[in-house]
Amino acid sequence: MSAALRQQVLAANRTFYDAFEALDLERMEACWEASGQVACVHPGGPWLRGWDEVRESWETIFANTSYIEFQISEPRVEVVDPVAWVTCVERIVTAVGAERAVSEIVATNVFVVDATGWHMILHHGSQVIRAAPRGWSS
Amino acid sequence: MSAALRQQVLAANRTFYDAFEALDLERMEACWEASGQVACVHPGGPWLRGWDEVRESWETIFANTSYIEFQISEPRVEVVDPVAWVTCVERIVTAVGAERAVSEIVATNVFVVDATGWHMILHHGSQVIRAAPRGWSS
Numbered sequence: 294m295s296a297a298l299r300q301q302v303l304a305a306n307r308t309f310y311d312a313f314e315a316l317d318l319e320r321m322e323a324c325w326e327a328s329g330q331v332a333c334v335h336p337g338g339p340w341l342r343g344w345d346e347v348r349e350s351w352e353t354i355f356a357n358t359s360y361i362e363f364q365i366s367e368p369r370v371e372v373v374d375p376v377a378w379v380t381c382v383e384r385i386v387t388a389v390g391a392e393r394a395v396s397e398i399v400a401t402n403v404f405v406v407d408a409t410g411w412h413m414i415l416h417h418g419s420q421v422i423r424a425a426p427r428g429w430s431s
Numbered sequence: 432m433s434a435a436l437r438q439q440v441l442a443a444n445r446t447f448y449d450a451f452e453a454l455d456l457e458r459m460e461a462c463w464e465a466s467g468q469v470a471c472v473h474p475g476g477p478w479l480r481g482w483d484e485v486r487e488s489w490e491t492i493f494a495n496t497s498y499i500e501f502q503i504s505e506p507r508v509e510v511v512d513p514v515a516w517v518t519c520v521e522r523i524v525t526a527v528g529a530e531r532a533v534s535e536i537v538a539t540n541v542f543v544v545d546a547t548g549w550h551m552i553l554h555h556g557s558q559v560i561r562a563a564p565r566g567w568s569s
Contacts, residue, residue: 330509332518334537337560340518342507350564357566369480371468371552373543376514378553380470380478399472401539401555405511414509415516417539419557422475426488428495 294372302370305404305411306379310363316355322348326405326412334417336398360388377411378403383418397421432510440508440515443542443549448501448521454493460486464543464550472555474536498526515549516541521556535559 305324312320325331327344334340335354341347364384371378383398403415443462450458463469465482472478473492479485502522509516521536541553 332507332509332539334539334557335564337558338537338564339559339562340505340507340520340537341564342518353564354566359566367478369470369478371470373514373552376511378541380480380553382478399476399478399555401470401472401541401553403516403541414511415518415539417537417555417557419472419555420475421477424477426473426476426479426491428492428497 298372299370302377302411306402309413314361316358318351321351324413326414330414332415336418336420362386375406436510437508440549444517444540447551452499454496456489459489462551464552468552470553474556474558500524513544
């Protein structure tokens with residue numbers, strides 16, 4: 294993959310987190326494909342399918358969030374044209390009054406490219422609560 | 432997307448869960464691309480990157496699991512050739528002695544096709560612990 298393509302995908306990924314930090318629904322919508330194909334899991338949540346459901350979730354999250362900041366680490370980009378995905382760790386800083394809280398989310402962000410650029414088609418975020426895999430019944 | 436293509440992807444998805452139920456590392460390896468590009472999140476876990484890390488996680492999980500059964504519901508297939516992904520709900524039945532436990536996991540399974548078929552390149556599973564999205568700081 295060319296460095297330019299990798300930069301394009303990383304920029305699309307950062308634009309998504311910038312829209313999230315801005316709590317701006319219009320900017321968030323511009324990041325997405327906004328079709329029936331989109332799917333989203335917020336940490337701990339169920340599948341949301343299609344833009345209407347996904348849009349509504351952002352509306353709810355933005356309405357109930359006063360401050361949020363994303364430090365993105367360990368980003369990995371894979372491009373299999375016309376699809377690309379970023380796997381990364383979101384270090385999230387939130388504020389409730391004077392208190393600050395930090396949490397760690399692992400995210401899969403899938404993008405599809407068209408003539409206008411890369412658009413998110415899937416977002417899957419989940420909490421990291423343990424370091425290593427173990428059995429399901431042990 | 433043709434019905435045939437959709438069936439191919441769903442079959443690859445089921446083959447993955449069959450290998451998991453069989454706790455069979457060789458069959459699991461056959462499902463994956465087994466390259467440096469693969470990535471995996473087990474529920475509650477961190478990113479595992481590259482086949483060596485992912486393989487090791489299956490080895491640990493299989494060694495610590497005595498019985499596991501997957502009922503897959505709400506599967507949705509998206510194909511953007513040569514990539515496809517299944518989003519689904521895993522209803523997991525495990526057994527510890529005479530006790531049975533059921534849990535619900537949402538999964539993103541990304542596949543890439545080559546001349547030999549569809550191979551998994553990303554698996555991201557996470558627990559469902561709430562029904563609807565809310566704010567991050569409320």
